[in-house]
Amino acid sequence: MTLPENHSTLRVVPMPADLNQNGDVFGGWVMAQVDVAGAIPAMRRARGRVATVSVNSFQFKQAISVGDIVSLYADIVHVGNTSITVKVEVYAERNYANPVIVKVTEAELTYVAIDAAGNKRAVPAENSPEME
Numbered sequence: 001m002t003l004p005e006n007h008s009t010l011r012v013v014p015m016p017a018d019l020n021q022n023g024d025v026f027g028g029w030v031m032a033q034v035d036v037a038g039a040i041p042a043m044r045r046a047r048g049r050v051a052t053v054s055v056n057s058f059q060f061k062q063a064i065s066v067g068d069i070v071s072l073y074a075d076i077v078h079v080g081n082t083s084i085t086v087k088v089e090v091y092a093e094r095n096y097a098n099p100v101i102v103k104v105t106e107a108e109l110t111y112v113a114i115d116a117a118g119n120k121r122a123v124p125a126e127n128s129p130e131m132e
Contacts, residue, residue: 001101003091009074010037016066025064030090030105034058037072038086038109045076045084046113046123053083054110062104068092070104077108082120085110 012033020026035052042050064070071091078085090105115121 001091001103003071003093003101004073004089006073006075008071009040009088010072012070012072014064014066014068014070019066023065025066025068027060030060030064030070031055031058031107033070033072034088034090034105034107035109037074038088038107039111041074041076042084042086042111045079046111048121049114049116050084050111051114051118052109053112056085056108056110058105058107060105062092062102064092064104065094068094079123081122083110083112084123 010033014025014029018025018029039050039052069092071093072088073091074086074088076084077087086109088107088109089103091101092104093099093101113121113123
C-alpha cells in the first residue's frame with residue numbers, strides 16, 4: 001500500500017505515554033488525532049471556529065505502535081447550512097528497514113460552525129467575499 005497522493009492534514013509519531021495496557025497505542029489517542037485532523041479542513045471551510053457534533057463512524061482496522069509515523073488525511077464530504085462532514089483516513093508507516101504502509105483507521109465526523117459565543121452560525125458560501 002502507498003500513501004494517498006494528496007497532502008496529509010496531520011502527521012504525528014506516538015510516544016510510549018500513548019500506549020494502552022496491551023502495548024498498542026491507546027484508541028482514545030487515535031480518536032483525538034482524528035478529531036484534530038478533521039477539524040482543520042472544517043475550520044478552513046467554515047472560515048472560523050467549529051465544534052465536533054457527531055462521530056458518524058469510526059473503524060479501527062489495525063493497531064498503531066510506538067514509532068509508527070501516523071499520517072492523517074482529511075477531506076470534506078458534505079457541507080450543510082451550519083455543518084461540515086469530514087472523512088479522515090489514517091495510515092501508519094512502520095518498519096524503517098523494510099517500509100510498510102497500512103491503513104489503520106477511518107472515520108467520518110461532523111462539525112458545526114460556531115461564532116465567538118459558541119452559537120451555531122451559517123457556513124459561508126464557497127464564493128462569498130469571506131472566502132477570498
